[in-house]
Structure formats: structure tokens, C-alpha cells
Amino acid sequence: MRQSLGPEISPNQFGFMLDKGTRNAIFTLSMHMERCIEMQKDLHLWFIDYSKAFDKMRHVEMFRMLDKLDNDGKDLRVIRNLYWDQTASVRTEGEHNDFKSIKRGVR
Incomplete structure (x- = not known):
């Protein structure tokens, strides 16, 4: 099923995907936050409870x-x-x- 559902899942999807767990999401978020601080840019986040x-x-x-x-x-x-x-x-x-x-x- 993973092969047939793969094209339907966004590349931004984290969780329940091979090599894309919670740790990866947290790391990606922290990198974006650090980059915004370095560039003195605002960062807006939305968290959705599905x-x-x-x-x-x-x-x-x-x-x-x-x-x-x-x-x-x-x-x-x-x-x-x-x-x-x-x-x-x-x-x-x-x-x-x-x-x-x-x-x-x-x-």
C-alpha cells in the first residue's frame, strides 16, 4: 500500500513515513527558526489538531x-x-x- 499511496502523500508530510518522524519535523522547524533569527525575519506558525x-x-x-x-x-x-x-x-x-x-x- 505504501507504494500506491506514496504519490498521494505530500512531500511535506511527517509522521508515519519512512525517515520522516517527529524528530525530523522538530529539527526542520528549529532550522527554520534559527535561519529567521539570523536573517531578522518574522516566522509565523500554525499548529492544527487533526x-x-x-x-x-x-x-x-x-x-x-x-x-x-x-x-x-x-x-x-x-x-x-x-x-x-x-x-x-x-x-x-x-x-x-x-x-x-x-x-x-x-x-
């Missing part, structure tokens, strides 16, 4: 997007099986409520 976006991703939409990419059918079956018939229940004070179907969120 956690809510991933919580709201609909499984049907995700599968539709994965189908459009040139992925091996076996990989898609494995991913679909991860999401197949998911249910959850909330336990409060030792008691469970009714199980509900999960149709959103990324694992």
Missing part, C-alpha cells in the same frame, strides 16, 4: 477513496475487515449501556 477530523471520517467515504487508488484487493479486504461490524458500549459505574454500531473514525 484528531477531531479523523474521529469524524465516515467509513463509507474512506473505502470509496481507497477504492479509487490503485491498491491491491487483498490489502483493501484486510482494511475493510478491520472496520466490519464494529460496535461499542459505554460502561459507567460497572454497568454497560446498549451496544451501538460504529460508522465513523479511523483506526
Whole structure:
């Protein structure tokens, strides 16, 4: 899947990419900050919390997007099986409520 998804991922993407982890992002950011200090230029940063976006991703939409990419059918079956018939229940004070179907969120 990494080969077929590679062209879809921005070269600026950090995390979950080979040789592009958090340490690399921090190093790149510090280099930019040092350079701006040397050149006496302003640096503006925005930090975006994507956690809510991933919580709201609909499984049907995700599968539709994965189908459009040139992925091996076996990989898609494995991913679909991860999401197949998911249910959850909330336990409060030792008691469970009714199980509900999960149709959103990324694992």
C-alpha cells in the first residue's frame, strides 16, 4: 500500500513515513527558526489538531477513496475487515449501556 499511496502523500508530510518522524519535523522547524533569527525575519506558525477530523471520517467515504487508488484487493479486504461490524458500549459505574454500531473514525 505504501507504494500506491506514496504519490498521494505530500512531500511535506511527517509522521508515519519512512525517515520522516517527529524528530525530523522538530529539527526542520528549529532550522527554520534559527535561519529567521539570523536573517531578522518574522516566522509565523500554525499548529492544527487533526484528531477531531479523523474521529469524524465516515467509513463509507474512506473505502470509496481507497477504492479509487490503485491498491491491491487483498490489502483493501484486510482494511475493510478491520472496520466490519464494529460496535461499542459505554460502561459507567460497572454497568454497560446498549451496544451501538460504529460508522465513523479511523483506526
